[in-house]
Amino acid sequence: MAVKSKSLAEIMKQHRSEILSGWLEYQKNGATSTNGALKREEIESESREFLGLFSGALEHDGAEPDMRSSAWSEVREYLDQFSQSRAQAGFSPSETATFVFSLKQPLFDKLKVAMGESQTLVDEIWRSTILLDSLGLYVTERYQKAREQTIARQQQEMIELSTPVVTLWEGILALPLIGTLDSERTQVVMESLLQKIVDAEAQIAIIDITGVPTVDTLVAQHLLKTVAAARLMGAECIISGIRPQIAATIVHLGVDLAGVTTKASLADALRVALDRNGLHIASR
Amino acid sequence: MPVERNETLAVNRSEDVVLVRAKTRDWSISLGFTIVEQTKMVTAASELARNLVVHAGGGTVRLETINSEQRRGLRLTFEDQGPGIADIQQALRDGFSSKGGLGLGLSGSKRLVNEFDISSTPGEGTRICIVRWK
Amino acid sequence: MDRIPILKLGDCLLVSIQVDMHDRLAISLQDDLTERINKDRARGVLIDISALEIVDSFIGRMLSNIAAMARVLDARTVVVGMRPAVAITLVELGLSLEGVATALNVERGMELILSLTGRKRLLAGELNHNARRKE
Known part of the structure; x- marks a missing residue:
């Protein structure tokens, strides 16, 4: 052989x-x-x-x-x-x-x-x-x-491209979320938001979910945990753009949003954020 | 499951808990854990190592780097010959404490890891095994 | 035994935790602080934990205890500089540090103490906001 x-x-x-x-x-x-x-x-x-x-x-x-x-x-x-x-x-x-x-x-x-x-x-x-x-x-x-x-x-x-953290005003960050959130993506996004809060010394972060079609229990919980973590770090989160269907889901899922500032639109959230920083917008 | 390396530490005083934290951090870093993963694992190790000192008067921690189906992970095993836990379900509930603590040691550390295994015999001791995968 | 140094700045006490504390060290810090608040008639306590790589339930409880005891002695406590990973882990652990005020860094923390103890003028915007509410 x-x-x-x-x-x-x-x-x-x-x-x-x-x-x-x-x-x-x-x-x-x-x-x-x-x-x-x-x-x-x-x-x-x-x-x-x-x-x-x-x-x-x-x-x-x-x-x-x-x-x-x-x-x-x-x-x-x-x-x-x-x-x-x-x-x-x-x-x-x-x-x-x-x-x-x-x-x-x-x-x-x-x-x-x-x-x-x-x-x-x-x-x-x-x-x-x-x-x-x-x-x-x-x-x-x-x-x-x-x-x-x-x-x-x-x-x-x-994940990184679809989640830009932007500065709206000095000390005010916004995170416009677009597309379906799965648990893993939400986690990555939230971690990067918290890091940006430290880097930018931002006291207020607005998480806008206008572009998010659905929210499940896990994602809702991640959002809440992020709000809680930001508070421990000394910053406040506002969640804006909660559409009626998502609001219904959140209530249906039994997720408790008490203690979280929520606003219908990003504009409303920005107004609140400016207000907290002692600023307000007036027409001339 | 193949073990790549292991080390056993004695935990008898509160200073030893600090050493367990430092070792867990080193091992987590060498496995390539992210900062959040490291912090979760070290915190869980801290809670469980403290339990050894507070509830059992001391015990041991074994650190192991393990390998399974192309995944690598860190496994910590906490063992003591203390009084043991009669009702594990109760001990795992948030807010339950036998020593006036916050009652988050067991239930909280369970949430910080991927695998949590506990066995205990009253009068003989307790063994808790946690794993976090990369 | 080693101790965590406590600095005095006006009527505020400043603590920066730079080492990984074992439990007895944490308890002695708690005792030292309450003693100093009383002795120095401090109105504010600022605890910088930016160097801490973890906060477990024991340290968490210590921070809550300090804040609660300080409150009884008429001082306000602000914890500053918690790292993101530490905050995420604490939340997962189930700890929210109820009753503890927080700020991003020492500077913001001092401002917060001043406003909590009523010695900082309200910002123009806040005044407007309050005025609007009264209308």
Whole structure:
């Protein structure tokens, strides 16, 4: 068995440049470069580097090549980076995995030439197929992971983008909330509001929920906790823009808003806030 | 559940509670907890460590960094050979206190962590285990 | 045993807690403060906790006790500088420090003490506000 496997490694070693040119040809016609986002030189250098590592791993691995073994650690590392960069560049999972799968054909071509039509060839092709399939699946898995990280990062950015804390007046902050509030987002938003209160030395913060379609118990409780936390820090929160449906929900849920200043509109809240700071707006 | 590292502290005096807080903070920081997460965990540790001193005349705290399904967390186990708690449900209610405190030690610290496990045998002692995940 | 220093500024007492207090230290601060309020005839007590990384139920109770005792001795207490994470945790713990006045920082805290003890002129806006209410 060892002899047969050695031959795959040997063929890779001896015919690397031919296999590379064959592979590049298949990739050019295949899916990897369909959207034309990658330059030919990039594909070539990537393919060359991968083949080098692939050939090295085959040489160091035992009779039955196993991509999970330590001999393949450099290949795995390379594919990690590869998958990540493809995911970030917006390639599809199949385009990404085709990079590995498209190596089959040039490799099998070479095996056929080297071994002729024999049982050995069939065995060797079978072995290579399993190996390349597992590498291809590995790439897909890594690709998926990189995508998930991107999505998580974007979610975080969304939270930050969608919750600007603005200064309405000296010592008066406003947090206009827009969109559906889930428990996690509310928590992040509230923490950043409290920090802004410290940074801006704001005595009053207006949380405006005009743009919030619904409020559930958890979110209502987070709002109340924020008001309580702000009070402990020495600031006051006013909640404005509570629409009739939300008011009904809050009452229905049994959430106690006593002790919290609420106003129908942001304008009303601002008037109260200015008043507390000893200011009032008059017409000339 | 795999434990990455652990350390056990003796808690007998109120100065030891300060040490438990400092250790819990260090471990929380090394796990990458946010400021709010750190503060919640340290506060819970403070409440439960004080309970050891006040109710049981002393005990131990074991700190462990644990690993589960790609999550990492901090687990604290508080153990004593004190009088134990006869009615755990009652002890967990807000405002219940056997020593004239605010009665928020147990119920409050439960709200500050992700997992809270308590077992107690009257006359033998109490064991409370809390976990906060990253 | 070490103690938390208490400073006197006019008829106000100033305490800035800079260390992680163990329980006995907290109790001695409570005792020292009540004694000083009485001795110095203080009208206000300002406690700066901006350096505190946590406030648990024990410290929370100490702050409430100080405020309550000071009130009996005709002084007003303001706690200043509580960090956001500490405030969030206290709320989750179930503590609202009823009866304790709070301010963002020492400066605001002093202003609050002055107005609580009736020695600060009302702002123009507040006057207007009160006048409107009377109408």
